Amino acid sequence: MTELPLEGLRIISLSQVYAGPYAGKLLADMGAEVIKIESAVRSGRGGRQPQPGAVYPDGQPGETPYNRSAYYNELNRNKYAVGLNLSGEQGREIFRKLVRISDVVLENFSPRVMANFGLDYPTLKQIKPEIIMVSISAYGQTGPYRDYVSFGRGIEAMSGLSQVTGYEDGQPLGPGIAYADATAGLHAAFATLVALRCRRRTGKGQHIDLSLRESLIPLLGEHLLDYSMNGRSPQRRGNRDSSAMFQGCYHCRGDDAWIAIAICDDGEWRAFCHALDNPPWTTEERFATSSRRQQNQRDLDRNIERWTTGHQPDQAMCILQQAGIRAGAVRSADELTRDPHLWERGFFEMVTHPEAGTHAHPGISWKLSRTPGRIRMPAPCFAEHNDYVFGELLGMSKEELAKLAEEGVIARLPLQ
Amino acid sequence: MKDCPLSGLRVLDLGRYVSGPYCTKLLADFGAEVIKIESPNGGDISRRCGPFPGDAPDPEKSGLFLHLNTNKKSITLDWQSEAGVEILQKLILQADVLVENYDPGVLDCPSLHELNPSLVLASISYFGQDGPYRDYKGADIVAQALSGIMKLTGLPDREPLKIAGPQAEYQAGLNAAVATMTALYFRDETGLGQRIDVSVIEVLTSILEGALLSYSYDRALRKRDGARHRMLHPSTILPCKNGYVHIDAGADWETFARFLEIPDVVGYGPEEARRKADEVDAHLIPWLASREAEEIFHRAQEWRLPFAMVLGADQLPADPQLRARAFFVDTDHPIAGRLAYPGAPFKMSESTWRAGRAPLLGEHNQEIYCGLLGYTTQDLRQLKDMGVI
Structure with missing residues (x-):
């Protein structure tokens, strides 16, 4: 078996929904032992009732919808899960024992919650000085908005991203995916590894205060410098964007079928015209130079679309790419799961989940030549690893576990 | 006393435009020594992208370049020339990490690892280092299309929409930084370096918020719906x-x-x-x-x-929360002047994030070529005459 790069690293994750779990996913994929602590009341994966809008295998929530949600199962593969109630002292004592044998605590509660549990960084540091605690929140652990609530979508609005993501003639829309959460999760994984490297040298742990908003704004840095330089704020430009390229998204043959095309310079323009068999409009003076193409972009769009509508997206992509043109079919989830390039590269992995069946999962986000990693286990069922974590790792006896389960300290099932 | 968490790490940056440079910016701002290798013929292409003050192009005043290259050292080197390869090899012998985003095949990777087996080599490309589309040409919008993001963004009765800005490139750089730190963790344990293959498209396909497994579960396709959320309203x-x-x-x-x-x-x-x-x-x-x-x-x-x-971007510098947390930093630059830059993406209680400025083209030639590699001033002049640096 290949080694995994983060083998031997233990992470306790108190995080729900997307940002924290995404950070945990990246680290778990690379071999860290990520243990999710879930409560019977608010597990973050829904209770015994199906969640509105959640996706279940064949549309069936079944008896255990909390083990069968696509959203949860995609994000939490390679992780362990225990049911533990942190609202009472007994549960917190178990948590403290776990901290003693772990390297990292990852949480994305509102800033007050860990302190209310008596489990904030100063406390954890006393238990284990070299612990690294990563706190992910919407606005940060300090400041006037520290207790303000937000999901990723609100943060995209507060960061300047929604303002510029939309059609030129329409209102702000924002990304169609949880972009701020993913970005925060990636930065949190990076922060964890930076703190670990620091600990290797100094022996010291530390607390990381990661705000969704502050981790998203650097991805809009050039907009902020534009403001600092010129006192202006970029406007919505649809698919045109602010780049120097001529680019757009064009309708193809088929229902909701599209292709994105970008033309960088005159050489690419000539190759593009050639790939289209040089129709008469390509020689028109108003499209002759890069700046003229920008000026007459709408007319150019119409002409390009006349060509693309005669082809299916993959056909058009193939013709254009063979001529060296930057073009890509607009893929949907079903097309992605058939994408020959992604399969050839081993991006998808077939994973069997005991309660959700066998499915193709998006695999490891990048390839490490020596330690590639893979999906070693499916997302955990609720409380699946109570025996391993409480019994094996913490050395608690079966009797003890049974008693704690009876007292509601350890959970085996979601309550409602 | 607080120190920079990545001090002592030496990184070679053969990245251009956004993805490679964002990766190395993260490393540099947290203390790594990043040597940015730029073409003697005008440097990083982002120097020619705006925004510029007053929209007047100047390679030392590009907002994109200034933002993405803070705390780096710039040397000029035509590393594809015969004399240049030799210099690059000398640098690789002294480096922990090399980040690059050339087209697949441009850099001869096996030979780099023969030279320095503990090197962490992060390669970013649109389609990845192998597979049938490996040599396809990419652009940010092309990656957002092929990854599935655009199909989910925009209004249902209009064309799919990209997320504004070079977000595909940024995401690739961010993923490369996580992968690089992962490979460094392994190297610190074992002494072994390795090659990282980051595909811009795959890192985006990895953040579709459950859309792929959802399709596999019940064959239902999520539709784009403007600003609305698929599960709750409003x-x-x-x-x-x-x-x-x-x-x-x-x-x-x-x-x-x-x-x-x-x-x-x-x-x-x-x-x-x-x-x-x-x-x-x-x-x-x-x-x-x-x-x-x-x-x-x-x-x-x-x-x-x-x-x-x-x-909008114009409303962020005055935002009370960002001000209370001292998020923006004013930084001087000898040519671009004093500007407000976005600050640290996260705060560390025991370590410092560095505010700093981007380098002028070739600003650190003397320091790196003479100080680190031992060339004389005369050698430098000769290399310059040959067009190597």
């Missing part, structure tokens, strides 16, 4: 008196309905609101139109409702 953007707000019922419809005090809205439950989103919006629009964004935002937060304001 979680959307609507106009108000002085701009736009993100309004959000969150998981608590009752609090939301009580907060609004619009009789027509109270009657809807979350299920019905989701089905009749247009109707709900029609009730909300007049209420919002008579109120300003700040008022709506702060009042909703008093009720613990996850509302937000749709802010």
Whole structure:
């Protein structure tokens, strides 16, 4: 078996929904032992009732919808899960024992919650000085908005991203995916590894205060410098964007079928015209130079679309790419799961989940030549690893576990 | 005393434009020594991308370049020339990490690892280092299309939309930084370096928020729906008196309905609101139109409702929360002057993030070539005459 790069690293994750779990996913994929602590009341994966809008295998929530949600199962593969109630002292004592044998605590509660549990960084540091605690929140652990609530979508609005993501003639829309959460999760994984490297040298742990908003704004840095330089704020430009390229998204043959095309310079323009068999409009003076193409972009769009509508997206992509043109079919989830390039590269992995069946999962986000990693286990069922974590790792006896389960300290099932 | 967490790490940056440079910016800002290798013929292409002060192009004043290259050292080197390869090899012998985003095959990787077996080599490309599309040409919009993001962004009756800015490139750089730190963790344990293959498209396909497994589970395809959320309504953007707000019922419809005090809205439950989103919006629009964004935002937060304001870049520097946390940093640059830059993406209690500026083209030639590699000033002049540096 290949080694995994983060083998031997233990992470306790108190995080729900997307940002924290995404950070945990990246680290778990690379071999860290990520243990999710879930409560019977608010597990973050829904209770015994199906969640509105959640996706279940064949549309069936079944008896255990909390083990069968696509959203949860995609994000939490390679992780362990225990049911533990942190609202009472007994549960917190178990948590403290776990901290003693772990390297990292990852949480994305509102800033007050860990302190209310008596489990904030100063406390954890006393238990284990070299612990690294990563706190992910919407606005940060300090400041006037520290207790303000937000999901990723609100943060995209507060960061300047929604303002510029939309059609030129329409209102702000924002990304169609949880972009701020993913970005925060990636930065949190990076922060964890930076703190670990620091600990290797100094022996010291530390607390990381990661705000969704502050981790998203650097991805809009050039907009902020534009403001600092010129006192202006970029406007919505649809698919045109602010780049120097001529680019757009064009309708193809088929229902909701599209292709994105970008033309960088005159050489690419000539190759593009050639790939289209040089129709008469390509020689028109108003499209002759890069700046003229920008000026007459709408007319150019119409002409390009006349060509693309005669082809299916993959056909058009193939013709254009063979001529060296930057073009890509607009893929949907079903097309992605058939994408020959992604399969050839081993991006998808077939994973069997005991309660959700066998499915193709998006695999490891990048390839490490020596330690590639893979999906070693499916997302955990609720409380699946109570025996391993409480019994094996913490050395608690079966009797003890049974008693704690009876007292509601350890959970085996979601309550409602 | 606080120190920089990545001090002692030496990184060679053969990245251009956004993806490679964002990766190495993260490393540099947390203390790594990043040597940016730029073409003697004009340097990184981002020096030619704007924004520029007064829209007047100047390779030392590009906002994109200034933002992405803070705390780096710049040397000029034509590393594809015969004399250049030799210099690059000398640098690789002294480096921990090399980050590059050339087309696959341009850099001869096996030979680099023969030279320095503990090197972590991070390669970023649009389609990855192998597979049938390996040599396809990419662009940010092409990656957003092929990854599935565009199909989910924009209005249902219009063309799919990209997320604004070079976000595909940024995501690739961010992923490369996580992968690089992972490979360094392994190297610190074992002494072994390795090659990282980051595909811009794959890192985007990895953040579709469950859309892929959802399709595999029940064959249902999620549709793009403008600013609206697929599971609950309202979680959307609507106009108000002085701009736009993100309004959000969150998981608590009752609090939301009580907060609004619009009789027509109270009657809807979350299920019905989701089905009749247009109707709900029609009730909300007049209420919002008579109120300003700040008022709506702060009042909703008093009720613990996850509302937000749709802010532009011009509104961020004065934002009270960002100011209280000293997020923006004013940094001097010898040619571009004093500008406000975005600050640290996260705060570390025991370590320092560095504010710093981007280098001038070739600013550190003397320091690196003479100081680190032992060339004489005369050698430098000769290499310059040959067009190597």
